[in-house]
Every structure is written in structure tokens, then in C-alpha cells.
Amino acid sequence: MKINFKFKICILIIGSLFALTNCTDPGDDSNIAKPIALGSPIINQATDVNSNGFKISWTRVYNAENYELDIALNNTFESYVTGYQGKSVTNMYEEVNGLxxxxxxxxxxxxxxxxxxxxxxxxxxxxxxxxxxxxxxTALKDASTTFMVGMAVKAQQLTNGSKYDEILKKEFSSISAEYEMKMNIIEPTKGNYDWSKADAIVDYAVANGINVHGHALVWHESAPDWLKNYTGTNDEFEQEVKNYITAVLTRYKGKVASWDVVNEAINDTDGSLRNSVYREKMGDDFVAKCFEFAREADPDVLLFYNDYSVTTNTTKQTAIFNLIDDLQTNNTPIDGVGFQMHIQYNSPSIDQIKTAVDKAVERDLKLHFSELDVRVNPDKDITTFTSERAIAQKNKIKEVVATYNAIPAKNKYAITVWGMKDNDSWLISHHNNANEWPLLFDSNFEIKKAHTGFLQGLD
Known part of the structure; x- marks a missing residue:
């Protein structure tokens, strides 16, 4: 009997499969499919936000049977909203109420x-x-009884009877020059001093009983071209710096109560000294030398070191306080430290602010929150100033002021807001971003919720 060729082929295939199956080690599970690990949901920004709740949603995760939702009052999840510590949710959203x-x-x-x-x-x-x-x-200066409330100004804003003048006199007890008391403005060419803008600011303050915080004597970005390109010896360069510091402090002795002696001397990345023309010509101890020059010129003025990102950049924070420790160990005259506080509506956290503040207090320094503004659009995700961001800004300012207000009175100096109204802010002019609203007054000089947050922080 002849066997069909196709039938033979089928028999061979079945036999081969049977042999392969029987040759596999029954104890070997390497060929068994393993379950896929659960991925993390992607959470979306809240919607339908109102005064007592919002809707939160997230993406579906393959093989998820349900989800657990946490809602807390801090980003470390140490204080949960009642009912929202690992709340089981079967949908991919939750409508949260009762807040x-x-x-x-x-x-x-x-x-x-x-x-x-x-x-x-x-x-x-x-x-x-x-x-x-x-x-x-309520005026800020009236509500603040233990420290001064300051504002950064330009000389042209100080015309008697202007809206700037009206609000400044009502709200603020201290002023700082935004940029007109820096070296490139005061000594634009070697030996030739232009006091006009600085005098206008100081004279206005004296006439109206307002404190002046000087900003800033030595800053790598405000060194005039003649000093950046200096061709004399290093000793001659150092003498030029001393001459400048002496001239400024002598002129304003008894009129300017404090100075940022050195501004932003520390690198962001590794905490090293910034490789400025001052460091190149005067050495690694240029900061100490500048403080010594200032003290010689005015024995009574308060001397500050000033820098940014002190609360958020821990490497830089450590380096700044190491620098201050060295100054104090060597009896270099330093009275205080300035935290610039160019911050965002969602950063830094209270804990980050407190950590940096505590380090200043531990060293018995006066503390100046020297350049406060609060960005509400750091990611450029909004084109109008929303109610949600206005409230978030208010709450962040409240946190900042409350944290500052809690330190011992002897360590307080001032909180200085870096400008009066939103459309005057350096963030708009320097970063080409018209969609930013970082200050306490809007472009029409109207009080914002941020101003209310400042008041609430003083309670």
C-alpha cells in the first residue's frame, strides 16, 4: 500500500514536535512567560479647580486592577488629607472635595x-x-514690626508725586538700587565718577526717612570695561578696587546703612570661586580683601555677602557658608548674608528655606532676603495670569515671609522685593518673557494677592 507523500510530511512534523517537547527539562521554567512589571501611572495636572476641590486624573496602566491615590499638604507626604493616604480608586480619576x-x-x-x-x-x-x-x-511696613520691608528702585521712579513715590512712601521702609549703585555706573571710566543716579536714590531716601541698602560694591558682571581689561600690575588693580570701595563708602557714610560688598562670587555647578577678573587679579582671598577695604572706609556700616540659589542649590549653599566660615575664622568683618530669593510659585519648599535660614542664624549673621520675586510661569505654560497661579504665588510669599519672620529678632534685617510692579521686573526685560507676573503690584499699580500673602506671613 502506498502512503500519500503529504501524509508522510505531517507524521514527521508531529514526531519532531513530540521529541522537542519530551527533550525539555520539566524543571526548567526559562521558557515560561513571566508577567510584565507594572508601570507607574502618568499623573495629569488637576482640572476643575475651585475653592474646595479639584479633579485629578492619570493614565491607564496595563494589568493594573486599581490605583492608590495620595494627597497631602506637603511634598514630602508627611501630612495627608483625611481619607487620601493610599486611597483605593478603581477609575483613572478622582473628584476631590471638602478641601x-x-x-x-x-x-x-x-x-x-x-x-x-x-x-x-x-x-x-x-x-x-x-x-x-x-x-x-494694610501697608507692608506698618504690618512688619521687627524688620524692614524694602524695594528695588531706579532713580527715574523717584519723582515726587508719581505713583511710584506714593506707593513707596506708604508701603516700604527700605530701598536698594536695582543697578544704579554698581561700579560700571558710578565709575564708568578710570578715575571719573558719576554720582548722579546714586545721589538721587540716596537723597530721596534721606529726605523721606527711608533706609538704604547699598547694592553692590563688587560684582563680576558690573565691572566696567576699563577694569575688566586692566593692563597694570595685580597690585595696581587691587588698589583701584580699594580706591573705588573707599570713595563710595566715604561719600555715603551715615546715609547708606548696609552694603552688599561682594555679589555672586560662587559658581553654581561645583561651589568653587567664580573665575572673575577680581579673583584673577587679587587672588582667592579677594572676597576677604574687599570686606576689609569696606570696613576701613566705614567702621559702622553693615557688610553683607549676597548670592542666589542659596535655598535650592545645596552644593552652592555649602560653599557659601564655607566661605563665610573662613571669613569669620579669620576675623574678616562680615555682618550678614543676603539670599536673593528669585524663586518660583512651586519652589523652594519650606524645608529648603528653613535649612538655609538656620545656617545663617547658627553663624549669628543678619539675614537679608534681598531680591524677592516669585515667578508664576517658569515653564511658560500659561499666557494669562490665572487665579490658580495668583493664589499659589500668594501662598509661596506667605511661606517665605512667615519663615523669615520666625527667626530671632537679632538676625533679622529686611525683606526686599525686587521691583514694584509686574511689568517693571527684570525677568521680563532680561528673559524676553512678557508672560510673567512676579511682584506684589500689577502693571496698573493695583495690589495683588501676592501682597496679601506678604501680610499673612507676618501674622
């Missing part, structure tokens, strides 16, 4: 099944809204 108005909330979510829990999603911050009643009009 407090004008409050920051922090949310995260993770996926769950019977075998596994995923990692947490990213954390998002949401601020509930508040009513639209009028903002309180």
Missing part, C-alpha cells in the same frame, strides 16, 4: 494588582481657589 480654599495640595498615584505595586507617579501641586473679595490694603 480648604487657597491651599496647596500635593498629589501622587501608583498602580496596584494582586501581585505588585508600582512606583509612585510624579508629584503635582494644585492650589485651591479663593473668593474674589478686595485685597487688604
Amino acid at each position: 480648604n480654599e487657597s491651599t496647596n495640595y500635593f498629589c501622587r498615584v501608583r498602580a496596584i494588582n494582586s501581585n505588585e505595586t508600582s512606583k509612585n507617579s510624579a508629584i503635582i501641586q494644585t492650589t485651591t481657589l479663593e473668593g474674589n473679595g478686595p485685597e487688604p490694603t
Whole structure:
């Protein structure tokens, strides 16, 4: 009997499969498919935000049976909203109600099944809204009884009877020149001093009983061209710096109560000394030399070191306080430290601010929050100033002021806001971003919620 050729082929294939199956080690599970690990949900920005709640949503995760949602009052999740510590949610959203108005909330979510829990999603911050009643009009300087409230000014703003003049006299007890008391303005060419703008600012303050904080004697970005390109010896360069510091402090002795002697001498990346013309010509101890020159010129003026990112950049923070430690160890005259406080509506955290503040207090320094503004559009994700961002800005300023207000009185100096109204801010002119609203007054000189936050921080 002849066997069909196709039938033979089928028999061979079946036999081969049977042999392969029987040759596999029954104890070897390497060929068994393993379950895919649960991914983390991607959490979205909250929607439908109102005064007592919002809607939060996230992406679906493959193989998730449900989700666990955390909502807290801080980004370290140490204080949970009642009912929202690992709340089980079967949908991919949650409508959260019963919250407090004008409050920051922090949310995260993770996926769950019977075998596994995923990692947490990213954390998002949401601020509930508040009513639209009028903002309180209490003057900042009247509400602040233990430290001065300052503002950065330009000489042209100080015309008697102007809106700037009216608000400045009502609200502020101290002023700093935004840029007109720096070396490239005062000594633009070697030996030729232009005192006009600085005199206008100081004379205005003296006439109106307002404190002046001098800003700033030595800053790498305000060194005039003649000094940047100096062709004399290093000793001659150092003498030029001493001559300048002496001339300025002598002129304003008894009129300017304090000075930022050196501004921004530390690198952001590794905490090293910035390789400025001052360091190149005067050596690594140029900071100490400048403080000594200032003290010789005015034995009574308060001397500050000033820098930015002190609360958020821990490498830089450590380097700044190491620099201050060296100055104090060597009996170099330094009275205080300035934190510039160019911050954002969602950063730094209270804990970050407190950590930096404590380091200043531990060293018995006066502390100046010297250049406060609060960006509400750092990611350029909004084109109008929303109520949510206005409240978040208010709450951040409240945190900043409350943290400062809690330090011992002997360590307080001033909080200086870096400009009066939003459209005057350096953030707009220097960063080409018209969609930013970082100050306490809007472009029409109207009080913002940020101003209310400052008042609330003083309570």
C-alpha cells in the first residue's frame, strides 16, 4: 500500500514536535512567560479647580486592577488629607472635595494588582481657589514690626508725586538700587565718577526717612570695561578696587546703612570661586580683601555677602557658608548674608528655606532676603495670569515671609522685593518673557494677592 507523500510530511512534523517537547527539562521554567512589571501611572495636572476641590486624573496602566491615590499638604507626604493616604480608586480619576480654599495640595498615584505595586507617579501641586473679595490694603511696613520691608528702585521712579513715590512712601521702609549703585555706573571710566543716579536714590531716601541698602560694591558682571581689561600690575588693580570701595563708602557714610560688598562670587555647578577678573587679579582671598577695604572706609556700616540659589542649590549653599566660615575664622568683618530669593510659585519648599535660614542664624549673621520675586510661569505654560497661579504665588510669599519672620529678632534685617510692579521686573526685560507676573503690584499699580500673602506671613 502506498502512503500519500503529504501524509508522510505531517507524521514527521508531529514526531519532531513530540521529541522537542519530551527533550525539555520539566524543571526548567526559562521558557515560561513571566508577567510584565507594572508601570507607574502618568499623573495629569488637576482640572476643575475651585475653592474646595479639584479633579485629578492619570493614565491607564496595563494589568493594573486599581490605583492608590495620595494627597497631602506637603511634598514630602508627611501630612495627608483625611481619607487620601493610599486611597483605593478603581477609575483613572478622582473628584476631590471638602478641601480648604487657597491651599496647596500635593498629589501622587501608583498602580496596584494582586501581585505588585508600582512606583509612585510624579508629584503635582494644585492650589485651591479663593473668593474674589478686595485685597487688604494694610501697608507692608506698618504690618512688619521687627524688620524692614524694602524695594528695588531706579532713580527715574523717584519723582515726587508719581505713583511710584506714593506707593513707596506708604508701603516700604527700605530701598536698594536695582543697578544704579554698581561700579560700571558710578565709575564708568578710570578715575571719573558719576554720582548722579546714586545721589538721587540716596537723597530721596534721606529726605523721606527711608533706609538704604547699598547694592553692590563688587560684582563680576558690573565691572566696567576699563577694569575688566586692566593692563597694570595685580597690585595696581587691587588698589583701584580699594580706591573705588573707599570713595563710595566715604561719600555715603551715615546715609547708606548696609552694603552688599561682594555679589555672586560662587559658581553654581561645583561651589568653587567664580573665575572673575577680581579673583584673577587679587587672588582667592579677594572676597576677604574687599570686606576689609569696606570696613576701613566705614567702621559702622553693615557688610553683607549676597548670592542666589542659596535655598535650592545645596552644593552652592555649602560653599557659601564655607566661605563665610573662613571669613569669620579669620576675623574678616562680615555682618550678614543676603539670599536673593528669585524663586518660583512651586519652589523652594519650606524645608529648603528653613535649612538655609538656620545656617545663617547658627553663624549669628543678619539675614537679608534681598531680591524677592516669585515667578508664576517658569515653564511658560500659561499666557494669562490665572487665579490658580495668583493664589499659589500668594501662598509661596506667605511661606517665605512667615519663615523669615520666625527667626530671632537679632538676625533679622529686611525683606526686599525686587521691583514694584509686574511689568517693571527684570525677568521680563532680561528673559524676553512678557508672560510673567512676579511682584506684589500689577502693571496698573493695583495690589495683588501676592501682597496679601506678604501680610499673612507676618501674622
